Amino acid sequence: MQNQKNTKLISFIGGDTGCWETLSLTAVAGETLAKSARLNIVKGEDHESSIGSLWTLKAVVSNLRYTNRSEKNALDQNSRALGQPEYDYAALIPIKKSDEWWALTQDERRKIFEEDSQHIRISSKYLSMISRQLHHCRDLGEPFDFLTWFEFSSGHAHAFDELLNALRKTEEWKFVTREIDIRFKKVM
Amino acid sequence: MQNQKNTKLISFIGGDTGCWETLSLTAVAGETLAKSARLNIVKGEDHESSIGSLWTLKAVVSNLRYTNRSEKNALDQNSRALGQPEYDYAALIPIKKSDEWWALTQDERRKIFEEDSQHIRISSKYLSMISRQLHHCRDLGEPFDFLTWFEFSSGHAHAFDELLNALRKTEEWKFVTREIDIRFKKVM
Numbered sequence: 327m328q329n330q331k332n333t334k335l336i337s338f339i340g341g342d343t344g345c346w347e348t349l350s351l352t353a354v355a356g357e358t359l360a361k362s363a364r365l366n367i368v369k370g371e372d373h374e375s376s377i378g379s380l381w382t383l384k385a386v387v388s389n390l391r392y393t394n395r396s397e398k399n400a401l402d403q404n405s406r407a408l409g410q411p412e413y414d415y416a417a418l419i420p421i422k423k424s425d426e427w428w429a430l431t432q433d434e435r436r437k438i439f440e441e442d443s444q445h446i447r448i449s450s451k452y453l454s455m456i457s458r459q460l461h462h463c464r465d466l467g468e469p470f471d472f473l474t475w476f477e478f479s480s481g482h483a484h485a486f487d488e489l490l491n492a493l494r495k496t497e498e499w500k501f502v503t504r505e506i507d508i509r510f511k512k513v514m
Numbered sequence: 515m516q517n518q519k520n521t522k523l524i525s526f527i528g529g530d531t532g533c534w535e536t537l538s539l540t541a542v543a544g545e546t547l548a549k550s551a552r553l554n555i556v557k558g559e560d561h562e563s564s565i566g567s568l569w570t571l572k573a574v575v576s577n578l579r580y581t582n583r584s585e586k587n588a589l590d591q592n593s594r595a596l597g598q599p600e601y602d603y604a605a606l607i608p609i610k611k612s613d614e615w616w617a618l619t620q621d622e623r624r625k626i627f628e629e630d631s632q633h634i635r636i637s638s639k640y641l642s643m644i645s646r647q648l649h650h651c652r653d654l655g656e657p658f659d660f661l662t663w664f665e666f667s668s669g670h671a672h673a674f675d676e677l678l679n680a681l682r683k684t685e686e687w688k689f690v691t692r693e694i695d696i697r698f699k700k701v702m
Binding site: 386466 | 621
């Protein structure tokens, strides 16, 4: 038997290499992570044995779980891809939700996510200035359930804080048991 | 860095060991799998280097993706757990769905899954005689998206065929690009 690798994996490696320099690391809820000097993002193969790394968080880009067609069409119209040259700041927000959240049925989770918390509606206001990619990792047996990666210009760091503050006040966030807020600046 | 293992993994190992003897293996759609003498089911750690195994399919039990509260309550009332002593037959149905399916939004997939195809409604009729567990593997980079495991008594093998025939005629099944139907008999 050949050892099958998950080629969909994206590894976020906190260590001393990578083009993102760590500005700050805050444990918003639950256990913290060590603050590394840099972040390296590696796509494809497993890269956990990187020399000098403090931690490796792995995840995959998966299918949509809550977004409906009309919402997706609106989001697509306003979203900007990652990698905009003027986006010199970034954030990685690893999140874990409670067992209670995961025991809910699809309609119950969707109601809390959007009808009560307006996760999509709140986020959509910021899409023209903040690019983002959600990654899933709960089924991978990782310590977090989601890793969301955001890129924006340093001039919009305040808008990004505003977005996070709004989301953290929602009903949905009552189910968040661990959350780390890590900010980066692009370096060469 | 320690190599982090996915402790949620369940491995279905086609080889020469295990308490399930293979009765038949049919490729319903797409590429087939080799027919092994036995099936071994291993929970927890990665077990792909088993001696004498022809293939290992890995998956995890995950959260509900489409089922609503009222449907779950009805399903729970009629379901019987795996491992009933009189259930001497089993089936493993690995399935892969098309990229087109996965590009649909949540409301579009739910509509096809239940409102058009009555996946839950059709299946619920058989729950008192057929126990089942759905496993997810798409995010693990596996060759299939789902592995569903069924157990029933040999006297209900006909009812199981009826269930599969009904599901395979649905709108949802037009998105199935690979499906293997493997049947087993319990041995000591």
